[in-house]
Amino acid sequence: MDLFVNAIVAGILLGAFYAAVSVGLSISFGQLDIVNIAHPAFVIVGSYIAWILNSRYGLDPVLVGVLAAPIFFIVGALIYRIYYAAFERTGQESLSGLAFFFGVMFIIEVVLILVYGVDYRLVSAGYLSKNVDLGFVGLPLRLVVPFLVASAMTGAVWLYLSRTFTGRAILAVAQDRLALQLMGADPVRIKQFAFGLAIATTAIAGALLIMIGPVEPSLGRVYIGRAFAIVVLGGMGSIPGMVIAALLIGVLESLVSSFAGPSWAPAVAFGALLITLAVRPSGLFGRA
Amino acid sequence: MVNRRSFARAIIAAGALAFAAGALVSAPAHAAKPLKIGFSMALTGGLAGAGKAALIAMEIWREDVNKKGGILGRPVEFVYYDDATQPAKVPGIYTKLLNVDKVDLVVSSYGTNEIAPAMPIVMRKKLVFPSLFGLAVNDEFNYDRYFQIMPAGPEPKTDWSKGFFELAAEQNPKPKTVAIVSADSEFTLNAAAGARQNAKSGGFIIVYDKTYPMSTTDYSPIVRAIEAANADIVFVASYPPQSVGMVKAAREVGLKAKMFGGAMVGLQFAAIQKNLGPALNNIINYDFWVPEPTLNFPGVKEFLARYQEAAKGKGVDPLGHYLPPYAYAYLQVLEQAINATKGLDQGKLAAHMHKATFKTVVGDVKFAKNGEWATSRTLQVQFRDVKPNDMAQFSGPGKRIVLYPKAWKSGDIVYPFNQ
Numbered sequence: 001m002d003l004f005v006n007a008i009v010a011g012i013l014l015g016a017f018y019a020a021v022s023v024g025l026s027i028s029f030g031q032l033d034i035v036n037i038a039h040p041a042f043v044i045v046g047s048y049i050a051w052i053l054n055s056r057y058g059l060d061p062v063l064v065g066v067l068a069a070p071i072f073f074i075v076g077a078l079i080y081r082i083y084y085a086a087f088e089r090t091g092q093e094s095l096s097g098l099a100f101f102f103g104v105m106f107i108i109e110v111v112l113i114l115v116y117g118v119d120y121r122l123v124s125a126g127y128l129s130k131n132v133d134l135g136f137v138g139l140p141l142r143l144v145v146p147f148l149v150a151s152a153m154t155g156a157v158w159l160y161l162s163r164t165f166t167g168r169a170i171l172a173v174a175q176d177r178l179a180l181q182l183m184g185a186d187p188v189r190i191k192q193f194a195f196g197l198a199i200a201t202t203a204i205a206g207a208l209l210i211m212i213g214p215v216e217p218s219l220g221r222v223y224i225g226r227a228f229a230i231v232v233l234g235g236m237g238s239i240p241g242m243v244i245a246a247l248l249i250g251v252l253e254s255l256v257s258s259f260a261g262p263s264w265a266p267a268v269a270f271g272a273l274l275i276t277l278a279v280r281p282s283g284l285f286g287r288a
Numbered sequence: 289m290v291n292r293r294s295f296a297r298a299i300i301a302a303g304a305l306a307f308a309a310g311a312l313v314s315a316p317a318h319a320a321k322p323l324k325i326g327f328s329m330a331l332t333g334g335l336a337g338a339g340k341a342a343l344i345a346m347e348i349w350r351e352d353v354n355k356k357g358g359i360l361g362r363p364v365e366f367v368y369y370d371d372a373t374q375p376a377k378v379p380g381i382y383t384k385l386l387n388v389d390k391v392d393l394v395v396s397s398y399g400t401n402e403i404a405p406a407m408p409i410v411m412r413k414k415l416v417f418p419s420l421f422g423l424a425v426n427d428e429f430n431y432d433r434y435f436q437i438m439p440a441g442p443e444p445k446t447d448w449s450k451g452f453f454e455l456a457a458e459q460n461p462k463p464k465t466v467a468i469v470s471a472d473s474e475f476t477l478n479a480a481a482g483a484r485q486n487a488k489s490g491g492f493i494i495v496y497d498k499t500y501p502m503s504t505t506d507y508s509p510i511v512r513a514i515e516a517a518n519a520d521i522v523f524v525a526s527y528p529p530q531s532v533g534m535v536k537a538a539r540e541v542g543l544k545a546k547m548f549g550g551a552m553v554g555l556q557f558a559a560i561q562k563n564l565g566p567a568l569n570n571i572i573n574y575d576f577w578v579p580e581p582t583l584n585f586p587g588v589k590e591f592l593a594r595y596q597e598a599a600k601g602k603g604v605d606p607l608g609h610y611l612p613p614y615a616y617a618y619l620q621v622l623e624q625a626i627n628a629t630k631g632l633d634q635g636k637l638a639a640h641m642h643k644a645t646f647k648t649v650v651g652d653v654k655f656a657k658n659g660e661w662a663t664s665r666t667l668q669v670q671f672r673d674v675k676p677n678d679m680a681q682f683s684g685p686g687k688r689i690v691l692y693p694k695a696w697k698s699g700d701i702v703y704p705f706n707q
Contacts, residue, residue, distance in 0.1 A: 113332055120532075140537075217332070265501065
């Protein structure tokens with residue numbers, strides 16, 4: 001029983017972190033239809049910024065992530081401008097756009113290697129080595145803090161998208177670009193804003209990642225498949241769906257690791273994805 | 289005014305001078321044709337931290353050799369390519385090194401996963417193949433020109449963890465049950481296979497034996513499952529990010545095992561040691577060189593001082609205790625073999641390397657028939673009195689006590705792990 005409850009709790013903590021990594025992708029890939037394969041690479045950039053400011057000035061990684069988010073937003077908006085001018089405007093976004101983001105990913109990795117080398121980077125904060133025990137349930141703050149921050153961030157993004165005019169316009173641009181134009185909104189500017197928002201989330205997700213474990217420039221590749229799978233499983237563009245999918249993958253991985261053996265964890269998680277898509281091709285919360 | 293005839297004479301004279309000068313320059317250049325050593329190296333990707341550190345050590349060796357006038361009177365040059373920690377790239381790199389770059393000699397990249405794919409190419413050309421930290425690669429190939437610098441011993445799979453299990457068997461009361469957990473990759477699976485054999489031959493009962501994918505993020509479910517299995521000792525075979533995850537999870541869960549460690553790569557790296565700090569205390573893990581008085585080989589401290597200077601600002605392990613001395617030493621072995629045989633005849637080089645004992649910065653090196661060290665020197669070291677956030681503490685003795693082998697022992701075990 002102890003093992004089962006702890007596995008569920010660990011899975012929820014892990015799932016919330018997966019949601020933080022995937023929420024930006026849910027906007028760019030799920031809503032804007034931009035296959036941003038470089039998304040996890042931006043997460044790694046976020047980790048490096050957290051490491052630099054934490055190791056040099058002792059700043060808390062979460063604070064660094066929040067402070068870096070506006071800069072990431074601007075970078076994201078600029079990248080979308082380039083993407084739009086080079087590919088989307090000419091209708092070449094499918095294959096050429098994918099190659100573009102592959103290129104961005106490799107450039108990020110190489111720049112990180114050239115500037116900061118290849119050693120593993122970690123952050124330190126007083127609370128990261130602490131544990132809270134609630135009866136037989138152990139809660140390591142190394143995972144609890146990312147859970148809380150990730151929940152706040154995904155909640156804020158969801159509220160923004162569902163409650164504000166710009167947020168609704170982002171949802172609308174994914175559904176009917178022409179109708180949005182008729183309403184007087186500029187779809188390109190809306191998409192630019194949305195892509196900036198998607199990249200801004202990676203600053204915080206990166207800070208959370210380096211709190212959980214060490215980071216090196218190519219680590220982002222580990223999360224490419226998982227993040228895309230979560231977005232697809234949740235239903236393209238659905239933030240609540242993405243959160244449910246992330247928690248589902250986290251809990252499944254944790255339960256399988258605890259009871260069947262960790263080598264089965266990816267197979268079971270991706271098996272769940274395949275079964276869900278077979279029964280419900282649009283994902284858990286996707287529009288049929 | 290210069291007339292046409294005198295202009296033509298001037299041209300001829302200049303041409304003759306240039307020819308003579310060219311001959312003077314090219315004659316010694318021809319005599320000192322560089323000796324090219326080719327290799328692939330993980331300079332990007334997951335193993336790049338070690339790969340780049342190895343390259344720094346190899347460049348120090350090249351500088352030393354060229355200062356002495358090179359090998360066989362020829363300056364040494366390196367031709368190398370980044371294999372990006374992708375084994376699939378390695379065969380192509382060695383094919384290019386041998387067929388296009390026409391290198392004189394090859395040595396290996398770092399690590400089991402990158403060495404094994406080069407073997408068929410090197411074997412086809414019947415070349416001597418000094419290799420850098422491959423675990424049991426030659427078990428599959430049985431190549432008589434393979435020479436491996438990591439001191440894993442003649443039976444690398446089992447020798448790797450022999451000390452861990454012998455130490456466990458010496459404790460009173462003797463622990464009974466063991467958990468073996470490893471990452472799903474070539475090296476770690478080999479290490480786990482050896483641990484399994486050692487556990488069985490030592491009379492231990494294996495109560496948990498699982499692998500985990502390299503992409504695992506949270507290790508606490510694995511540690512809790514091990515705890516639930518009531519394992520007295522826990523043998524972990526992992527790569528750096530996973531090693532950090534396992535240590536943190538073990539401390540968070542409060543693992544009650546009596547021994548914890550084994551084959552965790554990464555706990556030898558200064559940045560990780562600094563970050564984990566006191567969480568490392570009492571962990572018993574493999575290592576190959578630590579700054580204990582029993583391992584003070586001639587030249588090793590001088591080499592490390594130069595490495596540490598060269599490593600500054602390059603984003604690699606700043607202390608370089610783990611791999612760099614061996615990356616220097618495997619080229620020392622090659623150099624000494626070439627000088628002894630006075631040529632590059634691969635058959636003679638291999639024959640000499642099988643019978644000679646080489647003096648290197650990692651001590652005397654003697655190879656067994658299968659190209660591994662004739663005698664294992666896989667250390668089992670125990671972290672002791674580690675303080676938080678202090679990298680400098682690891683540069684001196686007293687933090688990683690050598691428990692095994694007895695010939696190199698520098699202190700006694702602290703047992704059990706969680707006290």
